[in-house]
Amino acid sequence: MPESRVPGTLSPDTLIERVRLFDPATGLDAPGALLIRDGIIADLGGGLGRPDGAVVVDGAGAVLCPGLVDMRAQLGEPGFEYRETIASAAVAAAFGGITTLACLPDSRPALDDPALVRLLRARGEETGSLTILPYGALTRGCEGQDLAEIGLLREAGAVAFTDGGRAIASARLMRRALAYARGFGARIVQHPEDPSLAEGGTATEGEMATRLGLPGIPAAAEAILVARDIRLAELTGGSVHFAHVSTGEALALIRAAKDRATRNGGFAVSCDTAPPYFDLNETAIGAFRSFARLSPPLRAEADRLAVVAALADGTIDAIASDHQPRDADDKRLPYTQAAAGGTGLATLLAVTLAQVHGGQLTLARAIALLTSEPARLLGSEAGTLRHGAAADLCLFDPERAWRVESGTLPGKAQNTPFDGRALEGRVLGTWKAGRRVFGA
């Protein structure tokens, strides 16, 4: 950083100029510049002058959008530091343009105590590059038995409630959770997979699993739980969010439920998906590639296409990384014995942009799915470029090509399902509260 400082400010101003200012939340898409002062967006638009002593970044025509908001990621901490630490996740997030991240509560210990929620928020602040918004555990220990202290967790800053990768199996418990959380205006996030149908399965039931001799999970296991929980949301007036939705059948149910909710009110339904479910299908398993073992499992091509359509038509509210760090010992095993899950922070933007390059999504829709939409669901003020807002920014070149290679990705966890994938779209710079946290 240059030594020159403007008197009376904490750090020099930064002017990011010659960029395409892009903010789906406000409909902004125009060439111009953005001025950062004291960590906030002081000005943006065309014809900004260069303040004395400002650090000038030449965007050379790249896109400047709000820092990405990742509404679903697992962190290695606490409890699985051998897979990933918060510090290493923050490095991967900054590489991926992510400045706000909602972390899942099924850590060890689970985030079922207000002190742990506060701890995770503080640990995020310590990174200086990533705001961590913790989910609260829906049940104690995420064990699916007794409700956690939803009110106290909410007060401590939990953004919504879930048992992470474990589905709430009991309809009775789900009913109570939806009803009780409603009193606090809190959303329940479900891993939509009927656990009794999914038990022991590691791939989507069908020709591929049959050929490979892998225990299957019927794709309907997703729709069955989605149908039940939509009905329970209607019964209780609750708010349910389905994570990493991956089948056309479940999306059709969600689409219809959203229409009903819009017409009649009284309950709310939302959902997200993750890049593997619109970029890959079950053939990525190939000859037993354990990096392609995910939960939910990769689906048939027809389901992948249904996810793409639902991203475009608004059925899907957000794209989350669904980041799940695993270490080599978790994955260097026969497919079914390997741990499920793939990393996603570093590749979130570029894999999403593949849908823009392919003509399925507009850039505005794609960026909304990564910024303003997840921010809205999380009740966060992030995800937009506003005067006076914290300068959380992502500068990217949508055309720049690169190849995903396990072993060379930022952060500790290397278990990407996109290993070997050529992508277009690379983050050039990431700013957190005005401070540059990624890029030269």
Add this chain to the structure above:
Amino acid sequence: MSSFPRRHLLQIEGMERPEIDAVLDLAESYVLLNRTGKTPRDLLRGRTLINLFFEDSTRTRTSFELAGKRLGADVLNMSVSTSSVNKGETLLDTAATLNAMHCDLLVVRHDQSGAPHLLAQKVEASVVNAGDGTHEHPTQALLDALTIRRRRGRVEGLSVAICGDVMHSRVARSNIHLLLTMGARVRVVGPPTLLPAEIERLGVEVFHDMAAGLAGVDVVMMLRLQRERMARGLVPSAREFFRFYGLDQAKLAAAAPDALVMHPGPMNRGVEIASDVADDPIRSVIREQVEMGVAVRMAVLDRLTRAALANA
């Protein structure tokens, strides 16, 4: 001589007909040599074959052991109960150990689908899949084809019914791929709970009724039904299974009059097959399958070794 360019034998799926024919032709010659006791004991001399069995199997292990010894290999048996796998050693630690031992041929049985594929990426030896989970059992399919070919003179054009627990059967999957590649017509017969999803997309016809499924077929292949299938609620009871899907003389009457009866063993008599059918001296070729097993495995070891030498 047609080529057998592969370093490993991991699965039948993807193998083409000339390659299969070549293995069967070679196996045919080993049948004769075995009967006359004139096997080429120098072919694998100085080479080490390790039988690495993570699952119990007397039959397949001894068959590979005999095949290796008849070709002059040094044969070692490593089984899971005595190895360090139970002490937390991973499959890949085992691979590193085997590399250090300079093993040439590694015969692997594992309860996980794809385990031999993972090992094949990490070991220097040629890997032969001796059964992986519910995926494939390639040498079983080859020996079944050899048995059929010797009895019928061909595989092409025959109609074969594979019956019972297809869902959990690696034998069924390998046989489906091999028989279809060789031009046979294949049916699978079993209760819907024991047939895997979209099995018809492999190119087979699906039946849930033995009389219909066996009508006019040239070969009836029975599969072993493990007791745990009853415990998991896939089949209510052994006696109900036998009543509707067990092969007895009455059900066999639907097949062609000279239809062959096969079983990969070990059999559950009175569950999937009646003793009088299993022991029928005219129809049952179950003992012949065992004899063909040794010859086919000799042929596989032979070809993998020659391929390794050619590529060395």
